[in-house]
Amino acid sequence: MRLFDFSLKLNGFEIDRAKIALEEIQSLQEDKFEDYLNTRRQEIIDFHLQNNSFYNVIFNEADVNNWESVPVMTKRHLQQPLEQRLGNGFTRSAVYVNKTSGSSGDPFIFAKDKWCHALTWAEIMNRFGWFDIDFNFSKQARFYGIPLDRKGYYKERLKDWFSNRHRFSVFDLSDVAFEKVLLKFRATKFDYVNGYTSPIVQFAKFLKRKGVVLKSVCPTLKVCIVTSEMLFDNDKALLETQFGVPIVNEYGASELDLIAFQNPKEEWQVNSETLYVEILDDNDNVLPYGQEGRIVVTSLYNKAHPFIRYDIGDIGILSEDSSLQKPILKKLIGRTNDIAVLPSGKKAAGLTFYYITKSVIEDDGNVSEFIIEQLDLNTFKIKYVSNEEIPANKKETIIKAMIQYLEPGISISFERVPKLNRSKSGKLKQFTSFIK
Numbered sequence: 001m002r003l004f005d006f007s008l009k010l011n012g013f014e015i016d017r018a019k020i021a022l023e024e025i026q027s028l029q030e031d032k033f034e035d036y037l038n039t040r041r042q043e044i045i046d047f048h049l050q051n052n053s054f055y056n057v058i059f060n061e062a063d064v065n066n067w068e069s070v071p072v073m074t075k076r077h078l079q080q081p082l083e084q085r086l087g088n089g090f091t092r093s094a095v096y097v098n099k100t101s102g103s104s105g106d107p108f109i110f111a112k113d114k115w116c117h118a119l120t121w122a123e124i125m126n127r128f129g130w131f132d133i134d135f136n137f138s139k140q141a142r143f144y145g146i147p148l149d150r151k152g153y154y155k156e157r158l159k160d161w162f163s164n165r166h167r168f169s170v171f172d173l174s175d176v177a178f179e180k181v182l183l184k185f186r187a188t189k190f191d192y193v194n195g196y197t198s199p200i201v202q203f204a205k206f207l208k209r210k211g212v213v214l215k216s217v218c219p220t221l222k223v224c225i226v227t228s229e230m231l232f233d234n235d236k237a238l239l240e241t242q243f244g245v246p247i248v249n250e251y252g253a254s255e256l257d258l259i260a261f262q263n264p265k266e267e268w269q270v271n272s273e274t275l276y277v278e279i280l281d282d283n284d285n286v287l288p289y290g291q292e293g294r295i296v297v298t299s300l301y302n303k304a305h306p307f308i309r310y311d312i313g314d315i316g317i318l319s320e321d322s323s324l325q326k327p328i329l330k331k332l333i334g335r336t337n338d339i340a341v342l343p344s345g346k347k348a349a350g351l352t353f354y355y356i357t358k359s360v361i362e363d364d365g366n367v368s369e370f371i372i373e374q375l376d377l378n379t380f381k382i383k384y385v386s387n388e389e390i391p392a393n394k395k396e397t398i399i400k401a402m403i404q405y406l407e408p409g410i411s412i413s414f415e416r417v418p419k420l421n422r423s424k425s426g427k428l429k430q431f432t433s434f435i436k
Contacts, residue, residue: 175206
């Protein structure tokens with residue numbers, strides 16, 4: 001029985017029709033695809049201008065026939081009651097409603113009409129299908145958070161059952177917990193691993209210490225798909241070695257859709273079927289392929305709630321090899337609120353110097369995880385989990401590396417902790433600035 005499809009239909013999502021619609025979009029020739037895209041952009045703007053007073057306020061007096069004059073939406077626009085943002089004819093009880101994780105610092109409740117959400121699932125299932133994963137039959141090993149309240153906990157467990165997946169807690173990353181995870185892999189015919197990057201990387205480090213390749217104890221395993229947190233090159237190499245299967249990088253946003261997914265050629269292929277992705281500069285001008293800027297996304301099908309030229313809060317680059325029909329995400333640099341601002345006025349992407357520090361701090365296997373916090377303009381703290389205190393000479397090497405990348409005159413301290421706090425969803429934020 002196709003239990004996953006059945007659960008979607010049970011909730012009012014026409015997944016069969018959505019799969020057919022997606023196939024029709026994907027079958028378009030390149031010249032026809034441009035017509036499709038222009039038509040969808042115009043139709044979604046027209047719909048919300050005619051049916052959504054909230055969006056009319058944002059749109060103001062822009063030129064409806066000039067796409068680049070269409071205002072950019074931000075998460076701050078959306079921090080008002082959902083009922084004030086829904087379009088005419090849509091009620092909270094008749095749409096798909098969820099809440100963002102708040103990892104960007106601006107959590108909010110959002111909605112999708114049921115057809116839009118069906119297309120979201122059709123897109124996700126299509127991409128996973130590139131690696132021979134079928135949600136109706138493939139068994140998933142899931143490394144995600146789970147609500148700790150009784151109602152939320154059992155609701156997620158029920159969804160796991162319908163989705164043919166077993167969930168491992170990301171809140172306990174001890175060796176004792178990982179021993180139990182490994183036993184479950186020995187006893188279960190898992191087809192794929194899916195979940196947050198950092199706990200999966202920690203599991204791979206555990207396997208390395210044990211001298212175990214996951215594929216050898218779970219021969220049915222086909223692929224590992226990581227999401228929601230940055231995947232660095234050395235971590236990907238570790239996962240490939242210790243899991244013994246391809247490692248696939250996924251990039252999405254719950255309020256939108258799957259945004260990009262690594263294809264079998266290892267290109268980070270952007271979803272051009274249900275979304276329109278642009279890279280903009282600080283003045284909202286469209287940047288050419290190959291240049292770094294803000295990732296701005298338009299949901300082409302969501303009629304319940306407008307997401308038109310929506311600044312997702314991330315910084316990235318579209319490859320020079322991109323086309324309208326097949327955009328390629330060359331690089332995802334980080335979040336716009338992950339920027340370090342220094343005493344001189346210089347700005348630096350927090351994840352970049354996190355990566356520089358990572359290359360020093362994890363080279364001997366002592367430190368399992370760490371985060372960097374900016375407390376004020378010239379004060380940084382590195383919190384880490386380790387078997388032993390970081391030696392003084394290594395701390396000095398890390399300080400020199402950070403000063404070299406940032407600037408002289410900054411203060412860097414270290415704090416060893418038993419574990420790092422994760423968000424309620426289970427995500428680990430690698431760099432945080434507390435400067436307002």
